[in-house]
Amino acid sequence: MSLEGKIALVTGGSRGIGRAICIRLASMGCLVYINYVSRSAAAEETQQIIQQAGGKAEIIGFDVADGNAVQDACKKIITEAGSIDVLVNNAGITRDGLMARMKESEWDEVINTNLKGAFLCAKAASRAMMKKKWGRIINISSVSGVAGNPGQVNYSAAKAGLIGLTKSMAREYASRNITVNSVAPGYIETEMTNLLDEKTQQQIKAEIPLAAFGRTEDIAGAVAYLASEDGRYLTGQTLHVNGGMYM
Numbered sequence: 001m002s003l004e005g006k007i008a009l010v011t012g013g014s015r016g017i018g019r020a021i022c023i024r025l026a027s028m029g030c031l032v033y034i035n036y037v038s039r040s041a042a043a044e045e046t047q048q049i050i051q052q053a054g055g056k057a058e059i060i061g062f063d064v065a066d067g068n069a070v071q072d073a074c075k076k077i078i079t080e081a082g083s084i085d086v087l088v089n090n091a092g093i094t095r096d097g098l099m100a101r102m103k104e105s106e107w108d109e110v111i112n113t114n115l116k117g118a119f120l121c122a123k124a125a126s127r128a129m130m131k132k133k134w135g136r137i138i139n140i141s142s143v144s145g146v147a148g149n150p151g152q153v154n155y156s157a158a159k160a161g162l163i164g165l166t167k168s169m170a171r172e173y174a175s176r177n178i179t180v181n182s183v184a185p186g187y188i189e190t191e192m193t194n195l196l197d198e199k200t201q202q203q204i205k206a207e208i209p210l211a212a213f214g215r216t217e218d219i220a221g222a223v224a225y226l227a228s229e230d231g232r233y234l235t236g237q238t239l240h241v242n243g244g245m246y247m
Contacts, residue, residue, distance in 0.1 A: 001228035004029030007081045008227070009074075011035040011064050011121060012091030014042035016190040017140065020216035021088055022046055024224045026055030030086065033060050033077055037091070064091045064117030074124040083132055084125040086227045089118035089162070090140040092155075094192075099153045107154045114158035115165070122169060126178065135178035136227045139166050140219070143186045143242045159184070163238055170236030179235040183222045186242025188214045209244030 008025045012018040013034040023046070026032045032050065034057055036043040043059045050057040060077065062069040077084055092114045095106035122137050129135025144152055145159025163182055170180040187193055187204055193213055196204070205211050222239045225231045240246055 001224055001230055002029055003227060006030045006085040007083050008086035009033045009077060009084050009125060010088040010090055014039050014046055017188060017216045017219050018090045019046045020220040021090060021223050023050055024220035026050040026057055028224060031056040031081055033058050036061050037063050064121055065112040067120050070120040070124050078128050083128045086136045087121060087125040088138045088223055089121055091117055094155050096151050098151055110154040111158050115161045118162055118165060129178045130176045133177045137180040138223050138226050139182040141182045141184040141238060143184055143246050146184060147246050167236045174235055181226045181234055182238045183219055184238050184240045185219050186214060186245040188216055188219060212243060214241060214243055
């Protein structure tokens with residue numbers, strides 16, 4: 001699968017799943033723009049990994065929930081690189097807590113970053129895609145968005161919203177040869193899962209048919225497929241990459 005000469009923007013690309021996606025897209029020939037909001041050192045590390053492997057990557061810092069910042073960033077990328085061909089909406093935060101105790105600000109922060117941010121980025125990036133009549137928009141949802149998760153009403157609502165956003169955008173952009181899909185990861189080995197104690201990890205794995213956490217590369221592989229010509233006839237779909245946790 002090749003994406004030679006394409007320009008990709010990966011939000012939240014500095015670490016974890018985002019980093020794996022950046023590395024995979026760069027290995028396919030993309031010039032990857034690595035977005036971050038607060039961890040510049042992590043973004044630089046991701047860039048170095050890509051460049052040491054012979055790939056091309058740039059760093060661009062902005063808050064996806066800030067409409068003006070998103071517009072400015074996308075204009076900068078288009079001016080420098082000529083277009084945005086692949087957009088991966090991966091940026092996300094958590095503010096976990098039971099609904100009865102959840103602050104309104106905790107709801108707003110998660111919805112603004114995880115859902116509104118994807119809308120803002122897709123709206124800005126799609127303009128260049130429409131001119132070229134080619135584009136790939138891939139939204140990173142979650143198993144929580146389809147199955148729900150106690151203590152994560154804000155996160156689950158945002159991730160479920162991404163799936164609805166994906167379907168509607170897919171219908172709107174299909175005539176311009178722009179596909180829009182989502183990937184819904186289950187439990188993936190990241191900094192967050194590493195913080196869980198061994199007992200909790202074993203309890204979670206017991207609920208997964210494949211009895212293991214996924215790897216960030218598993219999600220990157222799904223994104224790579226959807227971004228490539230191999231995935232050209234898929235749009236409005238959600239790939240559930242969760243070891244069978246949700247069927």
